Amino acid sequence: MPLLSNGRLLFNQVPKGYPIPGITTVYDESQTIDLENVPLEGGFLTKLLVISVDPYLRGKMRESGSFSYSDAYIIGEPLYNYGVGVVVRSEHEGVRPGDHINGVFPFQEYIVSRNLDGFEILDNAEKLPWSLYVGVAGMPGRSSYYAWKEYSAARKGDTVFISGGAGPVGSLVVQFAKVDGLKVIASAGTDDKVKFVQSLGADVVFNYKTTNTRDVLAKEGPIDIYWDNVGGEILEAALDNASVGARFIECGMISGYNSPSYHIKNLIQIIARQLKLFGFLGNNPYLNEKYDKDFRQEIPKRLANGELKYNEDFTYGLKNAGQAILDVQTGRNFGKSIVVVSEE
Amino acid sequence: MPLLSNGRLLFNQVPKGYPIPGITTVYDESQTIDLENVPLEGGFLTKLLVISVDPYLRGKMRESGSFSYSDAYIIGEPLYNYGVGVVVRSEHEGVRPGDHINGVFPFQEYIVSRNLDGFEILDNAEKLPWSLYVGVAGMPGRSSYYAWKEYSAARKGDTVFISGGAGPVGSLVVQFAKVDGLKVIASAGTDDKVKFVQSLGADVVFNYKTTNTRDVLAKEGPIDIYWDNVGGEILEAALDNASVGARFIECGMISGYNSPSYHIKNLIQIIARQLKLFGFLGNNPYLNEKYDKDFRQEIPKRLANGELKYNEDFTYGLKNAGQAILDVQTGRNFGKSIVVVSEE
Structure with missing residues (x-):
């Protein structure tokens, strides 16, 4: 040959x-x-x-x-x-x-x-x-599934804000949160993405490039959970609109990957609002040990029967x-x- | 009269x-x-x-x-x-x-x-x-006791860094950490304070005004726990010197109370090092319910018999x-x- x-x-x-x-x-x-x-x-x-x-x-x-x-x-x-x-x-x-x-x-x-x-x-x-x-059946899916289970402490009626809602991680988290009975606020960067996230069942979806995140969170919050894919100015807005005891799941900070980091000026809210922040990676061995079996039993089936969209x-x-x-x-x-x- | x-x-x-x-x-x-x-x-x-x-x-x-x-x-x-x-x-x-x-x-x-x-x-x-x-038998003591128990996940052999080590909260945390078998690094703002914290049993104590915090943490870390009383540039140094999975207990950020907040440029370490940050207040009702009884039984006695210094x-x-x-x-x-x- x-x-x-x-x-x-x-x-x-x-x-x-x-x-x-x-x-x-x-x-x-x-x-x-x-x-x-x-x-x-x-x-x-x-x-x-x-x-x-x-x-x-x-x-x-x-x-x-x-x-x-x-x-x-x-x-x-x-x-x-x-x-x-x-x-x-x-x-x-x-x-x-x-x-x-x-x-x-x-x-x-x-x-x-x-x-x-x-x-x-x-x-x-x-x-x-x-x-x-x-x-969704691999690393990004596991990231979503593991961290949502481990860190969200989601209770029916809670409000969650998900940045990067149209991405593979964000779009799964939107769906997990709706199944758990939460009010879901999500942001995305184009109107088409906004429509997609709406089709997943999110309650409030906005284009963060044309709509002020602070205004949305002030009106629709306070938020009990923030799933962070972007960091920077959006994280700053989330800190100012968190409920006391809110959980911040720190999955990504893409806003700072290609340019100098934004100066977040209100980290004091971590104390004032008694927040918990959880940074994690998709390959965390502890989370994998704890949730891999459930993930394998549950997620491929739900993808195959169309229950989970992607x-x-x-x-x-x-x-x-x-x-x-x-x-x-x-x-x-x-x-x-x-x-x-x-x-x- | x-x-x-x-x-x-x-x-x-x-x-x-x-x-x-x-x-x-x-x-x-x-x-x-x-x-x-x-x-x-x-x-x-x-x-x-x-x-x-x-x-x-x-x-x-x-x-x-x-x-x-x-x-x-x-x-x-x-x-x-x-x-x-x-x-x-x-x-x-x-x-x-x-x-x-x-x-x-x-x-x-x-x-x-x-x-x-x-x-x-x-x-x-x-x-x-x-x-x-x-x-030490009141709010600052409770803050130290409650949050150390709830958030530190301290294991013998861990390394903890405590900023504001000479204050009422920091000095108690130094002592709790030593009882738990940790290596204790602490900072304070005068040489007299440094001596006091040394007398509490801390392993490495330095004056952050005359010694570079990053140098100390690079040499003596990485740190598994950071008890933060000051925020700002010291928090930034702690983020860069944390072990994977470290716990950050956010008790105060006094460096930013009287002047504009410092631009912490490495929040990405929260994700990269898979950190957990816990913000809390001394009057947290959940923590009070959980630990007040133990605090009352334990701390006044240990203060009276000289076991805890202040x-x-x-x-x-x-x-x-x-x-x-x-x-x-x-x-x-x-x-x-x-x-x-x-x-x-």
Whole structure:
């Protein structure tokens, strides 16, 4: 079989602001692979089908050595994130050709893996689209489900405010909150996104670019729970409109990922209103141990029977992944951003 | 009996920065009282012995109508806070002359109260100095005890950082943490305060005005618990030196009470390090219900037998209370600030 080019998206340069395709990241076709003969050394060869683009990737595009969420990307090496691939060849006794593998993959068309550490062979009894396993049935879904259960202390009649309501995390949280009997206020960045969040059952949805967040919260609050995906000025508004004892679930602060952080001037409200703030990451092992079983039993079924809604934003081809990464930082994506690397 | 002047400390003007004696607060002797004949209408007459000066009073010196810890002081009316008085006369069946009453009193030498709502007649089986009931055996002591129990999740071997370590709250927390087997890092604002905190058993104590907090925390951390009395730049340093999953107990942010808030630029660490922040007030009813009984059984005894140490800073005479209030904001006090209003 002839050599194929094995396309990769490489981390090229630490960005100062937004990650620019062709500068921050570059698509590279210089490597080749012989699918039939590449040595597996007891491992398996996977063709990457879909790979996830998430806001947190921006935090990995930094100088190495500085502490953050997780390790920094390495200049000249492929980026990596959650993906789903299909096995092409295998010398591993636990893996068969045709198996679908979920885990953290490099942004690379074909990958040889030595073992299953960190990977899972997807059973997918519900026949969900594979892309869901990096979205609502994967890390973003788990983030939503775990933290809502662990930190919200939601009581029927509570009011929750969710920023980034149209994203994969926010849109699930909207639905969890409605099932729990809450009044849901949500923000999004375009009128189309607002309509989508309304269709999920949220009570009050607004475009934060055209409507003043403080005005909405003053009228519709106070809020008992704030699910924060954006930080900055919106977080400041939430602090001023929280009820005594409110819970703030700190999931993301995207407003500060690509520009200097906003000066939040009212942190004293944490004390004055006796707030609890919970910062967490989707890969928290404690939460995973506690809630993974329930998540697996509950969420794929609810997705399959249409009870839980979701929205996906596909980008086709790894060469366009750099643009998808930028779009997630600027909010141009509408729904879970997925790069479709190869067809099955 | 002749009319006595009944001195009061009045709230005179909302301060822009520090509360200045004679401007923000004024001492007033224009009211008089006839101790033998003042009508009690079924209530009781108390002579105020001691009244507490706390950092949080600054938050009450604001325009009315803005939300904060608690109600704003009213221009032209006396300030008020926790105090202990002795009953001079009573028409109330539950109160006898000579009883010592603890509760929130106006800054006023003699007070007629209609009933015991919000007051407690002190039993004081341990014969503690009355002043302790507005300090380590009172609200500041409860704040320390309740929040340490509720939020610290302290485990032997953990490292805790306590800012404001020489204050009534901080100095108790230092001692609770040592009993629990923690490594204790504490900061204070003078070398004398540093020595005092060292005498409480803290492992690493430094003067934050002459030593860089970040350097200390980088060397002695990471910290598993941060007890925050100051906020601002010190909180920012603590965020950068927290272990994953650390608990931040937000008790005060005095660095921002008298000047514009510092721009904390690394709130993203709340997510990156998966921190929990707990804001609370000393009068939290949930915490009081949960821990008051234990506090009463444990703390006065430990104070009486010398097991728990404390420091008090007395100001004599209500006419000097305005200065005491300023001193607590600037950190000139050394230990719990108490105004001795009258001798018994």
